Amino acid sequence: MADDDLDLNSLNDDDLVSQMHDDLYDGLKEEIEQAVNILLARGWTPYDVLTQALVEGMRIVGEDFRDGILFVPEVLLSANAMKAGMAILRPLLAETGAPKVGKMIIGTVKGDIHDIGKNLVAMMMEGAGFEVINLGINNAVDNFLKAIDEHQPDIIGMSALLTTTMPYMKVVIDTLKEKGIRSDFIVLVGGAPLNEAFANAIGADAYCRDAAVAVETAKRLMADRQGSVQARAQA
Amino acid sequence: MSDAETLQSGRRGHGRAAKRAARMAHAAATVPFITRQIPIYEVLNEEGLSLIEQNAETVLEEVGIDFKGDPEALAIWREAGADVREERVHIPRGLCRRIIREHAPATYTQHARNPARSVVMGGKHTVFAPAYGPPFVHDLDRGRRYGTIEDFRNFVKLTYATPWLHHSGGTVCEPVDLPVNKRHLDMVYAHMRYSDKPFMGSVTAPERAADTVAMAEILFGADWIDPATGKPRTVVTSLINANSPLTWDATMLGALKVYARANQANLLTPFILAGAMAPVTVAGSTTLTLAEAMAGVAFTQLVAPSAPVILGSFASSMSMKSGAPTFGTPEPAMVMYAMAALARRLNVPFRAGGAFTASKIPDAQAAYESALTMLPACLAGTNFILHTAGWLEGGLAMGYEKFVMDADQAGMLQTMLNGIDLSENGQAMDAIREVGPGKHFLGCGHTQANFESAFHGSAIADNNSFEQWDAEGRLDQAQRANAQWKRMLQDYEPPPIDPATDDALLDFMARRKAATPDSNV
Ligand code: B1M
Numbered sequence: 011m012a013d014d015d016l017d018l019n020s021l022n023d024d025d026l027v028s029q030m031h032d033d034l035y036d037g038l039k040e041e042i043e044q045a046v047n048i049l050l051a052r053g054w055t056p057y058d059v060l061t062q063a064l065v066e067g068m069r070i071v072g073e074d075f076r077d078g079i080l081f082v083p084e085v086l087l088s089a090n091a092m093k094a095g096m097a098i099l100r101p102l103l104a105e106t107g108a109p110k111v112g113k114m115i116i117g118t119v120k121g122d123i124h125d126i127g128k129n130l131v132a133m134m135m136e137g138a139g140f141e142v143i144n145l146g147i148n149n150a151v152d153n154f155l156k157a158i159d160e161h162q163p164d165i166i167g168m169s170a171l172l173t174t175t176m177p178y179m180k181v182v183i184d185t186l187k188e189k190g191i192r193s194d195f196i197v198l199v200g201g202a203p204l205n206e207a208f209a210n211a212i213g214a215d216a217y218c219r220d221a222a223v224a225v226e227t228a229k230r231l232m233a234d235r236q237g238s239v240q241a242r243a244q245a
Numbered sequence: 246m247s248d249a250e251t252l253q254s255g256r257r258g259h260g261r262a263a264k265r266a267a268r269m270a271h272a273a274a275t276v277p278f279i280t281r282q283i284p285i286y287e288v289l290n291e292e293g294l295s296l297i298e299q300n301a302e303t304v305l306e307e308v309g310i311d312f313k314g315d316p317e318a319l320a321i322w323r324e325a326g327a328d329v330r331e332e333r334v335h336i337p338r339g340l341c342r343r344i345i346r347e348h349a350p351a352t353y354t355q356h357a358r359n360p361a362r363s364v365v366m367g368g369k370h371t372v373f374a375p376a377y378g379p380p381f382v383h384d385l386d387r388g389r390r391y392g393t394i395e396d397f398r399n400f401v402k403l404t405y406a407t408p409w410l411h412h413s414g415g416t417v418c419e420p421v422d423l424p425v426n427k428r429h430l431d432m433v434y435a436h437m438r439y440s441d442k443p444f445m446g447s448v449t450a451p452e453r454a455a456d457t458v459a460m461a462e463i464l465f466g467a468d469w470i471d472p473a474t475g476k477p478r479t480v481v482t483s484l485i486n487a488n489s490p491l492t493w494d495a496t497m498l499g500a501l502k503v504y505a506r507a508n509q510a511n512l513l514t515p516f517i518l519a520g521a522m523a524p525v526t527v528a529g530s531t532t533l534t535l536a537e538a539m540a541g542v543a544f545t546q547l548v549a550p551s552a553p554v555i556l557g558s559f560a561s562s563m564s565m566k567s568g569a570p571t572f573g574t575p576e577p578a579m580v581m582y583a584m585a586a587l588a589r590r591l592n593v594p595f596r597a598g599g600a601f602t603a604s605k606i607p608d609a610q611a612a613y614e615s616a617l618t619m620l621p622a623c624l625a626g627t628n629f630i631l632h633t634a635g636w637l638e639g640g641l642a643m644g645y646e647k648f649v650m651d652a653d654q655a656g657m658l659q660t661m662l663n664g665i666d667l668s669e670n671g672q673a674m675d676a677i678r679e680v681g682p683g684k685h686f687l688g689c690g691h692t693q694a695n696f697e698s699a700f701h702g703s704a705i706a707d708n709n710s711f712e713q714w715d716a717e718g719r720l721d722q723a724q725r726a727n728a729q730w731k732r733m734l735q736d737y738e739p740p741p742i743d744p745a746t747d748d749a750l751l752d753f754m755a756r757r758k759a760a761t762p763d764s765n766v
Contacts, residue, residue, distance in 0.1 A: 078566045078567070080566075081565045081566055082520075082563075082564075082565050082566065082567070082568050083565065120766070121496070121766075123488050123494060126518065126521045126522070126563075126568070127568075130568045172380075173380040173391075173419045173421050173425075174419075174425045174449055177425060177765035177766055178765075178766045180765075181766050202639075202641055203380040203381070203641065221568070
């Protein structure tokens with residue numbers, strides 16, 4: 011709760027949106043949920059709530075994180091608040107046919123238990139509005155396939171911190187190819203011992219050196235995809 | 246006088262040739278492992294230490310610790326009296342301590358194939374080993390790149406040639422050019438063949454640990470079994486990391502059991518990035534480290550009572566602003582002091598430290614951060630200091646120049662740990678009497694007898710005049726280190742090995758490699 015007993019209903023739209031930017035910054039989950047509902051009740055489209063209130067608020071968070079003003083535990087709370095807002099908006103966005111932010115499954119590959127970086131990526135992706143299904147550590151290809159079936163993601167994220175487990179990423183990608191479904195997904199890979207050349211060699215769509223780059227890359231590739239989906243639909 | 250020094254002509258010899266040869270020799274001089282002669286630096290008193298011990302016992306009993314994916318481990322704990330719920334082991338207060346104090350050896354000898362290079366772990370001793378695990382290597386000429394088996398061999402050779410490193414280490418860099426399922430064979434062989442110092446074994450799968458033990462048995466041949474105990478001699482020490490918080494996993498437990506049952510040493514280390522893997526306070530991460538380490542060490546003793554073991558602590562912290570691991574910061578140094586004292590109260594050898602840094606290159610950040618971890622590690626009374634030389638970039642890169650710089654520092658620290666010589670020669674009263682007021686000491690008998698070994702000289706520091714430094718090309722420390730490692734590799738001569746043993750090792754490897762296809766997964 012905010013320190014004072016502010017009634018969000020009493021704010022006009024502009025002030026409410028500014029307040030939401032502050033509340034996201036401060037990681038106030040319930041306040042964000044409440045405000046999202048208020049804007050929807052006032053007739054805002056889900057897409058406008060998403061872009062003007064939430065995404066813009068998280069853009070500010072991201073900027074201050076990058077500039078070293080915000081700390082990781084604070085961004086975690088902001089991301090949780092964002093996630094709560096998104097949970098309300100997501101079904102409505104789908105109904106209204108708004109462009110999809112995107113759904114990602116992400117896991118550490120088989121044999122590897124390093125998960126701190128992967129969890130940071132998951133957090134930042136949620137902060138950017140993506141729906142993230144975190145598969146945890148030590149994921150064999152079957153786990154990825156099962157999650158693909160169950161969640162129908164747009165993005166498959168893999169993390170590895172060991173040179174002995176990195177090559178397993180190729181096993182996953184090759185399996186997707188064998189099944190003829192590789193091009194249905196954006197495949198992003200990351201982890202400190204990887205590099206761009208490795209990602210290219212195994213047939214991933216991109217290497218992400220850190221969580222912020224993962225978010226940017228995911229947004230860019232989602233936009234490309236939706237562009238191409240739309241282009242295809244128009245053709 | 247050696248043959249080389251005896252001249253055909255019948256002259257006395259010595260003179261320039263002999264001295265040049267002796268002073269230029271970069272051969273692998275044997276400097277024994279350290280027996281510390283200075284007091285241990287304590288940061289916590291009895292009250293503080295027992296508070297942390299109490300808290301660690303509470304963690305083990307109340308919160309419990311996971312032993313994942315290893316039903317045998319759970320059965321062992323149940324048998325020992327722990328309350329096992331699914332994979333979570335709740336260990337009654339005092340049980341770990343009792344098991345450790347009853348069975349774990351306070352010290353052990355890790356035998357080297359050259360007995361002069363065997364080391365004693367524990368007690369007043371300190372053993373330095375090179376960095377472990379980096380997938381990349383870095384040098385001034387070629388920059389940063391993935392490590393190869395050639396780099397691996399180079400670092401084994403450099404370690405062999407460095408008097409201040411007493412131990413050959415383990416994964417001195419990752420040979421990314423070899424298949425994942427077989428590279429351990431070439432790594433273990435490199436330690437055996439290109440060095441005669443003690444080394445570490447493979448832990449990334451139980452069968453790779455078993456290969457390490459099999460190769461050690463071949464290498465030691467008739468010396469493998471100690472007739473006094475009927476058990477294998479301890480010739481390998483291997484690194485078993487906890488997956489903090491509060492988890493030991495099947496991979497590590499599998500390797501641990503192979504080694505313990507073969508009477509080989511396990512080094513149990515909670516490697517903690519405080520903030521992510523432990524609370525952000527020194528006391529909190531020390532408590533968690535102690536709880537995890539005690540459970541791991543006690544487990545080795547349940548698997549194989551009196552199997553040699555080291556209690557480890559790898560403390561680092563995470564930048565709360567970016568999530569990046571940080572090294573060489575003051576809080577982890579405090580954890581190290583506290584953990585060293587806590588290990589002493591368990592009466593087991595202790596591992597910590599290293600020349601840690603997050604810097605990418607051998608620069609001032611690298612030097613400061615490394616010094617601020619190595620010094621406390623030494624003052625804390627640490628027995629085994631892994632990562633003494635080469636560490637860059639949070640362990641992602643092994644640096645050639647950094648290696649030489651760190652090894653140089655290790656020599657300095659060794660001299661410091663040797664303490665003050667109070668013998669008659671050390672007191673030097675004869676020198677003071679001989680010289681008296683107003684003259685100098687350079688020519689007196691005592692100086693003549695002692696100058697060569699009097700001060701620990703750095704091989705790479707520049708202490709000359711500005712003009713000389715200028716004339717010599719204004720080289721910085723890293724550039725001088727660059728010349729040094731190249732010289733060391735050039736001068737390297739492998740220690741002799743019995744050809745039959747070598748053949749047997751190569752044959753074993755060839756058979757193991759032929760048994761399964763290459764695989765990277
Ligand atoms: C879309 O998808 C994406 C996109 C971006 C992605 C992404 C996925 N994943 C990551 N990113 C990117 O975004 C993140 C945020 O910005 C970044 O993630 P990072 O993970 O890089 O960064 C994190 C925020 C912080 N960084 C980290 O968390 C990793 C730090 C280091 C020090 C490290 C740690 C902490 C650990 N370790 Co490990 N460990 C090391 C690491 C050395 C290093 N400096 O990286 C490394 C990777 N480990 C190593 C080793 C050897 C090992 N470790 C082991 C164990 C552990 C701990 C359990 C102790 C612990 C992990 C705890 C945990 N829960 O994750 C063992 C293996 C266990 C296993 N089966 O996996 C063991 C084998 C050690 C042993 N003998 O027991 C080395 C690698 C060796 C190699 N040859 O490849 C190592 C370089 C350290 C070293 N020198 O030994 C980016 O890479």
